[in-house]
Amino acid sequence: MKKTxxxxxxxxxxxxxxxxxxxxxxxxxxxxTFSLKDNNEIFGGNIVGLPKNWRFENYYNAFFQADVIxxxxxxxxxxxxxILITIILAAASAYAIERMKWKxxxxxxxxxxxGMMVPIHAALLPLFIVLSRLHILNSFWALIIPYxxxxxxxxxxxxxxxxxxxxxxxxxxxxxxxxxxxQIFFIVIAPLIKPAIATVSIFTFISSWNELMFAVTFIxxxxxxxxxxxxxxxxxxxxxxxxxxGAGLMIATIPTIIIYLFLSRQVQKxxxxxxxxx
Amino acid sequence: MEKxxxxxxxxxxxxxxxxxxxxxxxxxxxxxxxxxxxxDWDGLGKGTFIGIKNYTDLVKDERFIxxxxxxxxxxxxxxxxxxxxxxxxAILVSNVKRGEKFYSAAYFVPVIVSSVVIGYLWQKIYNGDxxxxxxxxxxxxxxxxxxxxxxxxxxIAAFIPNLWQYVxxxxxxxxxxxxxxxxxxxxxxxxxxxxPSMIATRIxxxxxxxxxxxxxxxxxIGALKIFDLxxxxxxxxxxxxxxxxxxxxxxxxxxxxHYGYGSAVSIFIILECLAFTFLLRIIFRRRxxxx
Numbered sequence: 001m002k003k004t005x006x007x008x009x010x011x012x013x014x015x016x017x018x019x020x021x022x023x024x025x026x027x028x029x030x031x032x033t034f035s036l037k038d039n040n041e042i043f044g045g046n047i048v049g050l051p052k053n054w055r056f057e058n059y060y061n062a063f064f065q066a067d068v069i070x071x072x073x074x075x076x077x078x079x080x081x082x083i084l085i086t087i088i089l090a091a092a093s094a095y096a097i098e099r100m101k102w103k104x105x106x107x108x109x110x111x112x113x114x115g116m117m118v119p120i121h122a123a124l125l126p127l128f129i130v131l132s133r134l135h136i137l138n139s140f141w142a143l144i145i146p147y148x149x150x151x152x153x154x155x156x157x158x159x160x161x162x163x164x165x166x167x168x169x170x171x172x173x174x175x176x177x178x179x180x181x182x183q184i185f186f187i188v189i190a191p192l193i194k195p196a197i198a199t200v201s202i203f204t205f206i207s208s209w210n211e212l213m214f215a216v217t218f219i220x221x222x223x224x225x226x227x228x229x230x231x232x233x234x235x236x237x238x239x240x241x242x243x244x245x246g247a248g249l250m251i252a253t254i255p256t257i258i259i260y261l262f263l264s265r266q267v268q269k270x271x272x273x274x275x276x277x278x
Numbered sequence: 279m280e281k282x283x284x285x286x287x288x289x290x291x292x293x294x295x296x297x298x299x300x301x302x303x304x305x306x307x308x309x310x311x312x313x314x315x316x317x318d319w320d321g322l323g324k325g326t327f328i329g330i331k332n333y334t335d336l337v338k339d340e341r342f343i344x345x346x347x348x349x350x351x352x353x354x355x356x357x358x359x360x361x362x363x364x365x366x367x368a369i370l371v372s373n374v375k376r377g378e379k380f381y382s383a384a385y386f387v388p389v390i391v392s393s394v395v396i397g398y399l400w401q402k403i404y405n406g407d408x409x410x411x412x413x414x415x416x417x418x419x420x421x422x423x424x425x426x427x428x429x430x431x432x433x434i435a436a437f438i439p440n441l442w443q444y445v446x447x448x449x450x451x452x453x454x455x456x457x458x459x460x461x462x463x464x465x466x467x468x469x470x471x472x473x474p475s476m477i478a479t480r481i482x483x484x485x486x487x488x489x490x491x492x493x494x495x496x497x498x499i500g501a502l503k504i505f506d507l508x509x510x511x512x513x514x515x516x517x518x519x520x521x522x523x524x525x526x527x528x529x530x531x532x533x534x535x536h537y538g539y540g541s542a543v544s545i546f547i548i549l550e551c552l553a554f555t556f557l558l559r560i561i562f563r564r565r566x567x568x569x
Contacts, residue, residue, distance in 0.1 A: 010374075013370060013373070013374060014374065014377065016370070017367070017370060017371060017374065017377070017381050018381075020367065020385070021380075021381055021384040021385065023442075024384055024385050024387060024388055024442070024445070024446060025384055025387060027388075027399055027400070027403060027410075028387065028388070028391070028399070030399075030403075030410055031395075031399050031402075034402070042408065043407075043408040044408070044413075047410065047413050048410070089295050089296045089299065090296065092291075092292040092293070092295075092296075093292055093293045093295075093296040093297075095292060096288070096289045096292035096293045097293070099283060100283045100284065100285070100288070100289050100292075101280070101283050101284040102284065102286070102289050108293060108297065111297070111300070112296065112297075112300060115300055115304050115305075117551070117552065117555070118304055118308060118548065119503045119547055119548060119551055121503065121505065121524050121527060121528075121544055121547055122307075122308055122311055122544040122545065122547060122548045123303070123304060123307035123308060123311065123544075124527075124528075124531070124544065125311065125314065125531050125537060125540060125541055125544065126306070126307035126308075126310035126311050126314070127303065127307050129310075130302070130303070130306075130307065130310075145299070145303060146303060148299060149299050149300060149302075149303035149304050150303075150304065152296055152299065152300060153300070156296065171279070172279050175279045175282050180282065181282050181283070181285050181288040182288065184282070185292075206390055209392065210391075210392035210393060210394075212392075212393060212394055212505075212506045212509070212510075213505060213506065213509075213528075216509075217532065227392070227394075228392055228393075228394040231394050231395070231398070232394060232510070235398055242402065242408075245398065245402075246402075249395045249398055249399060252392055252394070252395055253391050253392065253395050256390045256391065256392075257387075257390075257391075260387070260390050264383045264386075265379075267386075267390060268382070268383070268386055268450055271389065271390075271447070271450075272447075272450055272451050272454060
């Protein structure tokens, strides 16, 4: 291996990489600072520095006056339900496709994977009409069902490839001990596929927490708005108070940032695994 | 074991819910979209069947053509600026011994942030009166302007946050690819006296080709479907200059109630994505055979 001497080349390389790290982070840092300032500071007194007095009341206003607390709760409900349903459906289907013996399994897998090719925009209007006929527009289901439907192909794909990589001995041992298929799936397999469950959870969390197009189309009642849409109506109503808007944007972002801080490798892997599906 | 694994009832229970959800909420809607695209329909009452008139109108619609050109321009920016830059970052980051993880983690941060947040944040950055960009320009003695509001700058200003947000994403994919290249090959070249730039151009990049293909496909298809950030930043304005096909579709369906015409756009987007995916596959495969 080469020695790691400090050479001018290395210093320049690090300076460049660090500079670009600032380019990627700085807008978010700026958001953080102005979420704690008043307009006087943001508009000239102190544009990029840390706040002179930290106005936590911006967060209080966003949370309680601008209903962000309700939007957050809605986002949590929709996201958790989406993750849970996606995992159960996808893991079960992946198990049946990868391990069980039936003729149509390959064809079914192809059909499921085809779902990955479909841009969500193409289904927007028919989904809108279907959901309104089912009388579930303006309910959590109006988001949960489409999110699950469009998340399933990727989740099934990730579960099948993970299952293919684990040996069959444990399942066989389970069968010899007299487990039936459901016991094998829930008692033997479920703990084994935890890493894949983590990947799918993170992937699903990021995409449904941040989703905009369905949320803006299928939800118009404030009671069911998720954070992305809620923030849009909040920005419309609070155009002049940058600090409060900043606080709202921060509240929408903090959960993902916290997860990222603790699980950065895992989050990176999950999102890239979704991309490099071959 | 064999018997347990061919339990028909269990297979049905495991697979049927997924298939049902996918059929009702993905497959059938696409087919319905295809049908709507043949109608003249405002959403009320019954539509009139007009064959492919929506499509023939579409290719003559200047506003649509403009939106299409915008998305192709974005694809070009992504292919020729964003991807090469991501590749440069990936190669440089894989060359540092300390801070490799820190840099990739930092570049990736915008990827996980909601487009709505990114959109409003950049709206504030671009703001004509108090925006970060104009404040910086004024302190350097330049004049500020309303970047998103003026026709000559709006399009590029709306594209930059998109490009910025996903640099780290492509960089990470490429970086993972570089890390999977055998260190022996690179070490051998180094012993033979190859410079870092020679290693990059002669070894790393050629071996990275499959990953680069993934990135090219992702960025191209992503460009054709670009929606969120434009919707938040400009909504397609001023005077349609920042419109892309998805925004054009959205406005026709939900603002103007042109259900048939809008559906034709959505079918066009699907076909466009399929065509490009297919085309890229052919191009990449042919290249491989040439070797």
